[in-house]
Amino acid sequence: MAALAATAGGLLRLRAAGAEGQWRRLRGAGLLRGLLQPDSATGVAAQRRLVAHFTFQPDPEPQEYGQTQKMNLFQAITSALDNSLAKDPTAVIFGEDVAFGGVFRCTVGLRDKYGKDRVFNTPLCEQGIVGFGIGIAVTGATAIAEIQFADYIFPAFDQIVNEAAKYRYRSGDLFNCGSLTIRAPWGCVGHGALYHSQSPEAFFAHCPGIKVVVPRSPFQAKGLLLSCIEDKNPCIFFEPKILYRAAVEQVPVEPYNVPLSQAEVIQEGSDITLVAWGTQVHVIREVAAMAQEKLGVSCEVIDLRTILPWDVDTVCKSVIKTGRLLISHEAPLTGGFASEISSTVQEECFLNLEAPISRVCGYDTPFPHIFEPFYIPDKWKCYDALRKMINY
Amino acid sequence: MAVAAAAARVWGSSRGLGRTGLLLLRRPGARGLARSLPRRQEQQHFPSLDDKPQFPGASAEFIDKLEFIQPNVISGIPVYRVMDRQGQIINPSEDPHLPQEKVLKFYRSMTLLNTMDRILYESQRQGRISFYMTNYGEEGTHVGSAAALDNTDLVFGQYREAGVLMYRDYPLELFMAQCYGNVSDLGKGRQMPVHYGCRERHFVTISSPLATQIPQAVGAAYAAKRANANRVVICYFGEGAASEGDAHAGFNFAATLECPIIFFCRNNGYAISTPTSEQYRGDGIAARGPGYGIMSIRVDGNDVFAVYNATKEARRRAVAENQPFLIEAMTYRIGHHSTSDDSSAYRSVDEVNYWDKQDHPISRLRHYLQSRGWWDDEQEKAWRKQSRKKEMPAQLRKQQEALARHLQTYGEHYPLDHFEKVPLYQSAPSLEHEKIVKTGDSTIITRQPANSNATVFSTTGVAGGSTPSQKAA
Numbered sequence: 042m043a044a045l046a047a048t049a050g051g052l053l054r055l056r057a058a059g060a061e062g063q064w065r066r067l068r069g070a071g072l073l074r075g076l077l078q079p080d081s082a083t084g085v086a087a088q089r090r091l092v093a094h095f096t097f098q099p100d101p102e103p104q105e106y107g108q109t110q111k112m113n114l115f116q117a118i119t120s121a122l123d124n125s126l127a128k129d130p131t132a133v134i135f136g137e138d139v140a141f142g143g144v145f146r147c148t149v150g151l152r153d154k155y156g157k158d159r160v161f162n163t164p165l166c167e168q169g170i171v172g173f174g175i176g177i178a179v180t181g182a183t184a185i186a187e188i189q190f191a192d193y194i195f196p197a198f199d200q201i202v203n204e205a206a207k208y209r210y211r212s213g214d215l216f217n218c219g220s221l222t223i224r225a226p227w228g229c230v231g232h233g234a235l236y237h238s239q240s241p242e243a244f245f246a247h248c249p250g251i252k253v254v255v256p257r258s259p260f261q262a263k264g265l266l267l268s269c270i271e272d273k274n275p276c277i278f279f280e281p282k283i284l285y286r287a288a289v290e291q292v293p294v295e296p297y298n299v300p301l302s303q304a305e306v307i308q309e310g311s312d313i314t315l316v317a318w319g320t321q322v323h324v325i326r327e328v329a330a331m332a333q334e335k336l337g338v339s340c341e342v343i344d345l346r347t348i349l350p351w352d353v354d355t356v357c358k359s360v361i362k363t364g365r366l367l368i369s370h371e372a373p374l375t376g377g378f379a380s381e382i383s384s385t386v387q388e389e390c391f392l393n394l395e396a397p398i399s400r401v402c403g404y405d406t407p408f409p410h411i412f413e414p415f416y417i418p419d420k421w422k423c424y425d426a427l428r429k430m431i432n433y
Numbered sequence: 434m435a436v437a438a439a440a441a442r443v444w445g446s447s448r449g450l451g452r453t454g455l456l457l458l459r460r461p462g463a464r465g466l467a468r469s470l471p472r473r474q475e476q477q478h479f480p481s482l483d484d485k486p487q488f489p490g491a492s493a494e495f496i497d498k499l500e501f502i503q504p505n506v507i508s509g510i511p512v513y514r515v516m517d518r519q520g521q522i523i524n525p526s527e528d529p530h531l532p533q534e535k536v537l538k539f540y541r542s543m544t545l546l547n548t549m550d551r552i553l554y555e556s557q558r559q560g561r562i563s564f565y566m567t568n569y570g571e572e573g574t575h576v577g578s579a580a581a582l583d584n585t586d587l588v589f590g591q592y593r594e595a596g597v598l599m600y601r602d603y604p605l606e607l608f609m610a611q612c613y614g615n616v617s618d619l620g621k622g623r624q625m626p627v628h629y630g631c632r633e634r635h636f637v638t639i640s641s642p643l644a645t646q647i648p649q650a651v652g653a654a655y656a657a658k659r660a661n662a663n664r665v666v667i668c669y670f671g672e673g674a675a676s677e678g679d680a681h682a683g684f685n686f687a688a689t690l691e692c693p694i695i696f697f698c699r700n701n702g703y704a705i706s707t708p709t710s711e712q713y714r715g716d717g718i719a720a721r722g723p724g725y726g727i728m729s730i731r732v733d734g735n736d737v738f739a740v741y742n743a744t745k746e747a748r749r750r751a752v753a754e755n756q757p758f759l760i761e762a763m764t765y766r767i768g769h770h771s772t773s774d775d776s777s778a779y780r781s782v783d784e785v786n787y788w789d790k791q792d793h794p795i796s797r798l799r800h801y802l803q804s805r806g807w808w809d810d811e812q813e814k815a816w817r818k819q820s821r822k823k824e825m826p827a828q829l830r831k832q833q834e835a836l837a838r839h840l841q842t843y844g845e846h847y848p849l850d851h852f853e854k855v856p857l858y859q860s861a862p863s864l865e866h867e868k869i870v871k872t873g874d875s876t877i878i879t880r881q882p883a884n885s886n887a888t889v890f891s892t893t894g895v896a897g898g899s900t901p902s903q904k905a906a
Contacts, residue, residue: 176589203645213618216638
């Protein structure tokens, strides 16, 4: 029961293509275990958990921030929020269902610890949540707003783009809402379909005045979230929901910061640069391993971390070295953030490019339910694109 | 808690079932779920369910007759007023008995605003600023409410609340600077005219999208409550903006989160060309308040004392009780929506004149002042002259002086006999250019013939007409 209940949501089913019962070794760290029972009468697997399209790779235990504890992604978020409320007496957390702990358990225990005036539910209204958060931030207090799913952030789009992002500019710096942070679960989760899987970072990338951040792991998440909360600009922090339980690593208990607008080269290489953010970082990490093993190709893997403002220098420096760039994200291809990276890189590094820049992304359709395995830019699609670039 | 968390795991995070499931489990109470929750301490005696509804969502009696509630728009919420249209107090116990100085400040603020509006409207027509919005007819709503607040109460406005800033002594130069977008503008010239903001006077910078300030004001009020600041937040908006989703969001949040906020709706009859009959079908905005659980009142927005009284009491209680108040101030937008609008396209000039002549906040207050002996026609003339002087942009004053000097030498060539002559700058506050004119005669044309409305020398006449005169040799 515990194993079944362990995922953030439900069971992932695999339709038994080919009708043979097959045991499939489930990869995935932590609690993402399969429960496979071949149907005894027919020998067909009646119920199968889908293999996750990625393997979470924890980073080595950080040494420089003091004592660490094993945490998954949502626990790392809770830890960051706990630290924030402890340090900053003006900080408040609000949104739908945050009081009891949140639908993803990110705020468990905080209301009991800090009081109902600091951790509270709001009515079901995203434009209200963000508008309210802006108002708190205008007075100088720290506002941490939760949108229950990134898919539901759109009613708040006006408040974010027309108000939050422009507050300081339009008032000549008389007023600002820099102490606002908006958090939202983001990205595919295996069964989320149209309205529980979206990655809307590209809509916000087009908006000067806000910051947009996506972590790949618990350690990154805590440090980046703390940086967002402390940043003097309104920030949107997207949390890959599929990693909430699946990603587990050692995370410092005390607060620490991971800098914004700095991409991280998580693996150095010489033949091709791979760029992604959030869950997809783990996909391209695996692609890098496949490329090395099967093709002898050395990949440089970059986690972008901050989408806006993004670290142009790190990416360009890498492309100047490797001459090839592959960018991958779950969000649809057209107008996705890969197009911005691609455009800038070709401007800055044109003569260094050995092959056209490749974008491996979701298709230009709404995010499907049963077809998710075909929709997402999995490692095979990335590997294939990589191969083509190498052979260009 | 534990049960709710388990529910989240079983039903998952999908919004549909999960949300409902969580809701039901979160409100155990005396609703028959008690026995399934291991942590309940007390057992309640459950009366027969026929007696009273047990729903978590509403408490009321049962009724066995099918009846729809009829919205009451014919005789809706009454309009609170203190003065009649002649400025006489109707019910002496409602007279706020404000001291003369304060009431004179009301009057000067409203008339100065009116004068500034005339000048800046003209400026736009002359191409000197790009855009302007006047406040004609609504001066009472601004000044009455602003006067009832503390100076540190935070103000979120929409765009037709300049009188609030005026009452808080925002300098005319800064109003102008924002409209002109010049180097003196604290907003750094980034926004269209009338998008004022002032940190020291606690007036949040105006933005163009409508109603976005409403949930923001609620958040600010929540923060003020947490800070034990004894401050209220006031949020102004028009009856049109009240149709926005942000208004609904703001009202609901303010009530559920118990925020010390005054929602002040200026119902002036029009949202650009859209009359209220096309904006809503219910009984205005005040009637919505109770739907959210908000204390609400409708007032005569052209009665500055009614506005003052309502705002004063709302402020006192909002801070003391941490709850929102909704004031709907009924008024009339005498001017066009903006300089981009010609309202004769959608309403009759007669209608506008009616309100201008019969029910204007400035006239009503003037009647009150005059009946108290606190104001008279002499003071009126002097004040009007003075306030126009305050307004006049510097280059026009220079031109005016240049014309005065020119006429001293060449006056014989002009039809001076047709005009009354009044000394210039007789009652003006000390201005730097006074030094220049003290030396000689300082006569200048000031008025048109007596049978028209007395006005001081119109800037339109100067700037729109001739080129600046040369200095007399």
